[in-house]
Structures are given as C-alpha cells and as structure tokens.
Amino acid sequence: MSRLLEILFGRLPIGWLQLTHSRTRFAAALAGVAFANVLVFVQLGIMNSMATATLRPYSFLNADIMISASDSNALSEGGNVARQWMLQAMAHPDVTAGMGLFLANVNWQRGATTLGLTTFGIDPAQPGFLSPDIAAKIGPLQIQMAGLLDRLSRGLPREEAAGIRPQSPLSFETSGKTLTLYDTFAGGGGFGGDGYMMVSDQTFLALLPARQSAAPDHILLKLRPGADPETVSTELRALVSDKTLRIRSFVQAGKDDLSYQQTRRPTGVIFGFGVIIGVLVGIVIVYQVLSTDVADHMREYATFKAMGYGQGFFLGIVLEEALILGLFGFIPGALVATGLLTLMGKLTTLPLAMTPGMIVIVFVGTLVFSMVSGAIATRRLAGADPADLF
Amino acid sequence: MALDDAPLRTSELNHWFGAGEARKQALFDVSLSIARGSLTVLVGPSGSGKTTLLTLLGCLREVQDGSVVLLGHELHGARPALGVALRRRLGFIFQAHNLHESLTAMQNVLMGLQVKGRVDKATAERAATHALGLLGLSDRMDYLPANLSGGQKQRVAIARALVGNPDVVLADEPTAALDRESGANVVDLLKRLGEARGTTTVMVTHDTRILDLADRVLTLEDGCIVGDQQR
Numbered sequence A: 001m002s003r004l005l006e007i008l009f010g011r012l013p014i015g016w017l018q019l020t021h022s023r024t025r026f027a028a029a030l031a032g033v034a035f036a037n038v039l040v041f042v043q044l045g046i047m048n049s050m051a052t053a054t055l056r057p058y059s060f061l062n063a064d065i066m067i068s069a070s071d072s073n074a075l076s077e078g079g080n081v082a083r084q085w086m087l088q089a090m091a092h093p094d095v096t097a098g099m100g101l102f103l104a105n106v107n108w109q110r111g112a113t114t115l116g117l118t119t120f121g122i123d124p125a126q127p128g129f130l131s132p133d134i135a136a137k138i139g140p141l142q143i144q145m146a147g148l149l150d151r152l153s154r155g156l157p158r159e160e161a162a163g164i165r166p167q168s169p170l171s172f173e174t175s176g177k178t179l180t181l182y183d184t185f186a187g188g189g190g191f192g193g194d195g196y197m198m199v200s201d202q203t204f205l206a207l208l209p210a211r212q213s214a215a216p217d218h219i220l221l222k223l224r225p226g227a228d229p230e231t232v233s234t235e236l237r238a239l240v241s242d243k244t245l246r247i248r249s250f251v252q253a254g255k256d257d258l259s260y261q262q263t264r265r266p267t268g269v270i271f272g273f274g275v276i277i278g279v280l281v282g283i284v285i286v287y288q289v290l291s292t293d294v295a296d297h298m299r300e301y302a303t304f305k306a307m308g309y310g311q312g313f314f315l316g317i318v319l320e321e322a323l324i325l326g327l328f329g330f331i332p333g334a335l336v337a338t339g340l341l342t343l344m345g346k347l348t349t350l351p352l353a354m355t356p357g358m359i360v361i362v363f364v365g366t367l368v369f370s371m372v373s374g375a376i377a378t379r380r381l382a383g384a385d386p387a388d389l390f
Numbered sequence B: 001m002a003l004d005d006a007p008l009r010t011s012e013l014n015h016w017f018g019a020g021e022a023r024k025q026a027l028f029d030v031s032l033s034i035a036r037g038s039l040t041v042l043v044g045p046s047g048s049g050k051t052t053l054l055t056l057l058g059c060l061r062e063v064q065d066g067s068v069v070l071l072g073h074e075l076h077g078a079r080p081a082l083g084v085a086l087r088r089r090l091g092f093i094f095q096a097h098n099l100h101e102s103l104t105a106m107q108n109v110l111m112g113l114q115v116k117g118r119v120d121k122a123t124a125e126r127a128a129t130h131a132l133g134l135l136g137l138s139d140r141m142d143y144l145p146a147n148l149s150g151g152q153k154q155r156v157a158i159a160r161a162l163v164g165n166p167d168v169v170l171a172d173e174p175t176a177a178l179d180r181e182s183g184a185n186v187v188d189l190l191k192r193l194g195e196a197r198g199t200t201t202v203m204v205t206h207d208t209r210i211l212d213l214a215d216r217v218l219t220l221e222d223g224c225i226v227g228d229q230q231r
C-alpha cells in the first residue's frame, strides 16, 4: 500500500505512514467513518424504500389525471370526491374515460396474525385503468365478493399465495362477510399496510357498507392519445365547479405524495434528518482525527517547514489522510450497511436494499466531506513555526 | 576569497522580541561576513542571542532591522517564497533530533532530498544510504526513531541535513546528544564537507573540544559580538 501511494504521489506517503503508525488509533478512526457511512446508508435505504413503497400503488393503476379531495395529500388520505365532478370533467373534449377509485384498509385475520390489506375498489368493466398485468387478471372480479391478492404481502407464506388460482380460489372472512381470492398480483408490504388487494367497486361497497357509490376516494381520468395531462388539468380546474378539488396529472399526484411522505410526514423528516446527522458525525470524526494528528506532529511539520517544504506539501499530507480515512472507512461501512439493509428488508419485507446509486452518492459524498474536514483541519498547520525549533 | 563570495553576511543587524513594555532587544548591530567552506563556531553565555542570530541567518525569522544576505539574496523585506526556496539550500541541525516518528531512518533522510523536487528513487536512496553510512548508521537504515538510541537519532537528523548537499549548514548544539567520539566525527565530517564541497557551517556549541577544530570563533554577549577569533 505504502509503495503504491509512493508511486502515486511521487513522494513518501507521509499521510499513510502517519495514520497507520498507531494501529489502534487508525482502526478507531476507520470504525468512526464506517459508522457514519452505515448511518447514512441505512437512512438513505429507508428513504429509498419509502419512495418505492409510496409509488408502488400508483404503478397498479393506469390513468392520466387524478381528482382528489382538497385534504388528500396521499393516495390513502383525505376525504371523498363526489362522482358528479367526474361527469362534469368528462365534458372536456380530451377526456375519454373516467373511473371512481375506492380505497380502504381491509383486515384478514389469520390465526394469531392480521394482514392489513390496502384494498382498491375498481370498475372491472374498465380494465384500461389498471396496469396490464393486473388488467389481465380481473375477469373473476365480475363475481360478487371476489378479490385479487398481493402475493408479496407481508406475513403471507409464499407457497400459500402461489396456490391461489382461478381454479383453486381461497376464501376468508372479514367483518362477517366471506371474500374469495381468485388470483394474485405482485405488490409488496409498505409503510401503511402489509399488502394490497383489488376488488370490484360493488364488492368494495358490500364490504364497507358505510361507503357510498356516489363518493369514491379519487376520480381517475383517461385522455385522448396525444393530449397533455398538465394542460388538461389546468383546463379542468376552470371547468369543474368545486374549486377546492385537487386536479392533477396522475404523475404529479405520485410526486406530491412522495414529497409529502419525505418532507411533511414525521417518519420522512426523521430519516432525512438522519442522513444529515450521519454526514455531520462523519465530518466531526474526520476533523477530530486529522486535527489531533496535525497537533501531534507540530514539531515534525515545523521541521519540514524549516527544510523548505511549502504550504502545498502540508495540505497534501492532510488531504491524503482525509482521502485514506474516507476510502478505507467507506469500504467496511458499505459492507456492513449492505448486510444491515438486507437483514432489515428480510425482517420488515420493506423494499430495503443497497442500490448502485446509493453507493456512488455515499462514496463521492464521503470523499468530498472527508476532504472538507481535512481542509478545515489544516488551519492548525499555521501554528507550526520553525523558529521555535532551535 | 572575495567578500562578495561570502554565503552569509549581516550588517547592522538588530532584533527585538516582544512589544511595548516587554520589548527587549536580543541583537545589537551585528555585522559579520562568513567565508565559504569555513566552520564558524558561535559561543557565548545562555541568552546572549546565538539562537536568534542563527534563526535570522536561516530565514526562520523575519529580519526587522539591518541586513542579512544569504547566498546572494537580501532577506530584509524578502517575500516568504524566497525564504522557502533558500531554505532548501540549507541544512538545519537542531538540538533535538525532530525526526518523524512514523518514518524510518532512511525515509527521514529521504525527506531532506525530496524537498528539492522529484528525484529518481534509486538515486535518492543511494544518496541517503551514503549519508547514513558516513554517520555510521548503515545497519540502522530501516529502523523507526523509537528503536534508535538518542545519539543514533541525532546522527540520522544530521544525515538528513547533509544529504541534499546544502550550501550552508546551521547547527545549534548538534553534539549535545552525542558521545565524545561521534561528536568529534560529526565535526570532522562538516570540516571535510567544507573542504571538498565548500559547505559553510555555522554552529552554536559549548563543547570546548570543537573550538580547536573551528576556523573561526565568534563570541556573543548580550546581543553584541565581543570576540572574533580566526584560527
């Protein structure tokens, strides 16, 4: 290593030799940087999985515009929208179809455990509003009290999910009613529920007698090919009489939901804050290690100054040390974080995983922030006065 | 030897420490010229200004009043960059060895060469090996300072000062940490360098044995040169 650095710098790798001179101190410094990396990775992983989980239900649907109540910040939050606004919106020449979307949580009591299923009530006569793979399976939903189950639901044995087929349906009781599952689709547990379920709007209303056919949770619209959802949304805001409604393109609705989860929901804010704390911990650790190291070598630096070494040389040493700490702290940090995220993903069935994007961002960030701390630590170099040596 | 050829010259050099009430003059009108290749010894009681003079000669301190001409360059009012460049042509030997604890003897000596820019590694190591050999450290080249005796460390520091063929060597009590024999060897080595390469040495010492080997002995007292003895 020392040889390699010597060739790289064209000088003795003093930073490396200095850092590794005390093994235990070096190990402690690396552990500190690795710890900061793990913190950042885990928080980023959770934020990433939050994004995946938030946007997942949107991927089940296929719409251009979504009309929601004024207080609807997320798909499963907020009041209802009267169906009459759908009829008004459909008067717009570019709107070709509309569907009411119902949403509720349905519990499936399975012995000791309860599966909380986020349940979508959709119109089985309009498969165009569903993603192609789900649309292909909604035939059985025409039957009353039929459902499609998320086969990746948390707490559902995979073999059991695999057994649910149109020819071998599975029934369960909920709120005193019997629901029969005819097929499955791929979803996954999120922060709000253990999995998803698709039923027809009729079944939905039968399951939840308090809900009314005239008041779905959201209204989805499809546009004529080539029409711009943003433009039409703007025009619809003028057209629809209820000015409190949120009329947005479907894509925008997903984005708003995500930014709401990440910046206004306490969990999202906490994880975002965690990333900042991780970065700060890293900066403080690297600064502490390097400034102590500079302080411990004042006499040596003063001697080098007397010998004719310039400011650039000392900056080089400290930045070399910063890079070494960043690089060698990152590697174990990334390894531990990968293991930790995988384990957490297994335990929670949240989509937690190390992604190449995270690796690149955290790697570059670690090097940059290490250099910043190193640069701050070099301020102490000014204290090395060669005149004091004699 | 022409006076202009002198690598070190001072004229009416004054120096003060502190400010206000505490301001205290450490050097008074010091004027001297030191010949190339000579070994000059500075003597005088403690506090007489020997170290102050040495740091001024070696561009380690800013010249406040008067003139110091080092290797043809006026130091009074000089840019810091000139000081850095000139120091690369000097060899400093401090009372304490000031070796870098995480570098081996060889690596410490190499630092004395590397300051002059990129040197071919093999050439540099040959020069460092030679310098360490001259100081009797051939078998200690890969030792860290922690594994060397006090005298060995001081000799490594001397090798570091000499490896780059300095024009001027400035030494402050360099033999204090050495035993009688190696002390004499070091002074002998500096004398031979003076004859062979024209290396000029100015050395502060209390060691009376060295006085006999010096070309010139300057005596300082209370910041003034009170004796100048050519030998």
Ligand SMILES: Nc1ncnc2c1ncn2[C@@H]1O[C@H](COP(=O)(O)OP(=O)(O)O)[C@@H](O)[C@H]1O
Pocket (backbone or CB within 6 Å): B017, B018, B026, B044, B045, B046, B047, B048, B049, B050, B051, B052, B053
């Ligand atoms: N950094 C300093 N700050 C204040 N006074 C100093 C400093 N260095 C030296 N002096 C004073 O200058 C005078 C000369 O000191 P010095 O050159 O170290 O003498 P010597 O080396 O002959 O013992 C002394 O009175 C000393 O107290």
Ligand SMILES: [Mg+2]
Pocket (backbone or CB within 6 Å): A390, B050, B051
């Ligand atoms: Mg002194």
